[in-house]
Amino acid sequence: MSTPQGARARARIEVTVAIKDAARRQLAREGAAKLSLRAVARELGMVSSALYRYFPSRDELLTALIIDAYDSLGEAAEKARDAVSGAAPVDRWTGVCEAVRGWALAHPHEYALIYGSPVPGYSAPETTVRAAGRVGLALIGIVRDAHERAGLAEPPLPAELRPEGERMVAEFAPDVPPEVAVALVAAWAQLFGLVGFELFGQFNKVVEDREAFFRHAVTGLAHGVGLR
Amino acid sequence: MSTPQGARARARIEVTVAIKDAARRQLAREGAAKLSLRAVARELGMVSSALYRYFPSRDELLTALIIDAYDSLGEAAEKARDAVSGAAPVDRWTGVCEAVRGWALAHPHEYALIYGSPVPGYSAPETTVRAAGRVGLALIGIVRDAHERAGLAEPPLPAELRPEGERMVAEFAPDVPPEVAVALVAAWAQLFGLVGFELFGQFNKVVEDREAFFRHAVTGLAHGVGLR
DNA sequence: ACACAGAAGAGAGCAGCGCTCTTGATTTAG
DNA sequence: CTAAATCAAGAGCGCTGCTCTCTTCTGTGT
Numbered sequence: 001m002s003t004p005q006g007a008r009a010r011a012r013i014e015v016t017v018a019i020k021d022a023a024r025r026q027l028a029r030e031g032a033a034k035l036s037l038r039a040v041a042r043e044l045g046m047v048s049s050a051l052y053r054y055f056p057s058r059d060e061l062l063t064a065l066i067i068d069a070y071d072s073l074g075e076a077a078e079k080a081r082d083a084v085s086g087a088a089p090v091d092r093w094t095g096v097c098e099a100v101r102g103w104a105l106a107h108p109h110e111y112a113l114i115y116g117s118p119v120p121g122y123s124a125p126e127t128t129v130r131a132a133g134r135v136g137l138a139l140i141g142i143v144r145d146a147h148e149r150a151g152l153a154e155p156p157l158p159a160e161l162r163p164e165g166e167r168m169v170a171e172f173a174p175d176v177p178p179e180v181a182v183a184l185v186a187a188w189a190q191l192f193g194l195v196g197f198e199l200f201g202q203f204n205k206v207v208e209d210r211e212a213f214f215r216h217a218v219t220g221l222a223h224g225v226g227l228r
Numbered sequence: 229m230s231t232p233q234g235a236r237a238r239a240r241i242e243v244t245v246a247i248k249d250a251a252r253r254q255l256a257r258e259g260a261a262k263l264s265l266r267a268v269a270r271e272l273g274m275v276s277s278a279l280y281r282y283f284p285s286r287d288e289l290l291t292a293l294i295i296d297a298y299d300s301l302g303e304a305a306e307k308a309r310d311a312v313s314g315a316a317p318v319d320r321w322t323g324v325c326e327a328v329r330g331w332a333l334a335h336p337h338e339y340a341l342i343y344g345s346p347v348p349g350y351s352a353p354e355t356t357v358r359a360a361g362r363v364g365l366a367l368i369g370i371v372r373d374a375h376e377r378a379g380l381a382e383p384p385l386p387a388e389l390r391p392e393g394e395r396m397v398a399e400f401a402p403d404v405p406p407e408v409a410v411a412l413v414a415a416w417a418q419l420f421g422l423v424g425f426e427l428f429g430q431f432n433k434v435v436e437d438r439e440a441f442f443r444h445a446v447t448g449l450a451h452g453v454g455l456r
Numbered sequence: 457a458c459a460c461a462g463a464a465g466a467g468a469g470c471a472g473c474g475c476t477c478t479t480g481a482t483t484t485a486g
Numbered sequence: 487c488t489a490a491a492t493c494a495a496g497a498g499c500g501c502t503g504c505t506c507t508c509t510t511c512t513g514t515g516t
Binding site: 031032033112113115116117118129132136155157158160161164167168171172182183185186188189190191192193194196197198200201202203205206207208209212213216217220221224 | 259260261340341343344345346357360364383385386388389392395396399400410411413414416417418419420421422424425426428429430431433434435436437440441444445448449452
Binding site: 236239240243274275277278281 | 463466
């Protein structure tokens with residue numbers, strides 16, 4: 001039933017949200033490694049074992065936070081895509097990229113949670129897949145719009161990768177040339193390379209003007225996928 | 229003194245190495261999160277407190293492993309660079325990139341240690357900086373050779389980034405045009421975006437033929453820095 | 457050749473962790 | 487109104503990183 005009919009169901013939802021909020025606060029403060037169920041319980045005035053009524057394990061709680069983080073980032077990306085929907089394709093592209101970077105700088109621990117090392121014995125449940133794809137889909141959307149409106153400069157594609165590109169088109173990038181689909185996936189990964197390096201300190205003593213550097217680099221990515 | 233003159237000093241070095249080896253084995257088996265000082269001690273038939281004579285904390289042990297991992301990866305990259313020293317610049321470039329990818333696939337947990345989320349409070353000590361730069365320097369070397377031998381197609385560089393590029397040239401990329409230096413740093417970060425996405429599972433259900441895709445993408449990176 | 461400072465290991469112990477199981481209270485449903 | 491489901495709490499297990507103390511050993515200067 002979509003309506004929570006009892007006071008109990010409502011309370012359950014509220015407590016679940018409160019747990020996730022407290023956990024997210026700790027996550028932002030200390031990072032995923034130091035997120036402790038007992039500390040979350042303390043903050044809520046509960047006892048640690050009570051949390052197990054809501055999350056079967058610490059990793060399950062982390063998984064819930066992972067999904068939320070993906071959604072939060074995805075929402076930021078989609079908002080940026082829609083905010084500049086009239087602009088030139090390259091500007092829309094860089095707008096989304098800058099939204100991703102901005103979100104990452106604002107939520108470094110959550111970014112580390114989803115794009116850093118996988119935490120436990122590692123398994124990404126099916127639930128995360130949809131949320132994890134939102135940034136990529138936002139980028140695909142921009143490229144598709146540009147393709148339909150003005151055409152793209154199609155990057156070269158070696159013959160051995162053509163089937164791969166056609167599969168990508170069929171599975172998640174409809175109405176986009178296969179050459180572009182392949183380039184898009186590469187640019188998508190490369191975008192997070194740029195963001196991750198800045199966030200995790202690899203750019204220390206290497207890049208000073210991070211913002212200008214990033215804008216320049218993602219403009220290059222846009223050209224790489226055929227945007228003009 | 230470069231020669232450890234006492235038997236004691238020699239024993240100390242041997243035990244230190246044994247600890248790191250055992251720790252590395254556990255790291256490869258379980259990942260950094262589950263690396264436990266007590267388990268390392270057990271494996272060596274010592275008691276946990278004895279390890280503190282060699283490493284002042286678990287994080288210090290991790291730092292030692294980080295440096296070793298950087299050096300191991302850097303050595304792989306340099307070996308690849310030198311193995312194909314006569315080949316065309318683009319092939320040398322892709323050779324080094326593939327060495328990086330190969331090392332990462334062979335040592336996923338160590339890769340996660342150095343390019344994944346940084347650990348708790350953790351500030352990268354000065355000691356890591358040299359080792360962390362080796363891959364980048366290998367790439368720079370290839371581009372410099374190509375520049376001196378045959379010239380490069382210089383990528384465009386917006387005016388606001390010119391000082392940045394000149395600083396890069398002065399600090400770690402001598403004899404390379406500033407345009408190329410900036411493009412090089414971007415390509416360096418993007419390379420690890422590609423590797424990280426593959427390793428951390430972001431390419432699941434997205435890229436099938438990982439090897440061909442990677443080769444194609446890093447060829448694109450090579451073109452981006454001006455190699456032909 | 458010997459005595460001694462310093463180094464190394466053992467052991468106990470502290471506080472914290474994730475997680476399980478049991479117990480008693482409270483709410484919901486039949 | 488009673489039976490079933492739900493939930494908070496408490497005790498406890500085995501693990502963790504780390505500290506402190508005590509004992510043994512050993513390399514070295516006299």
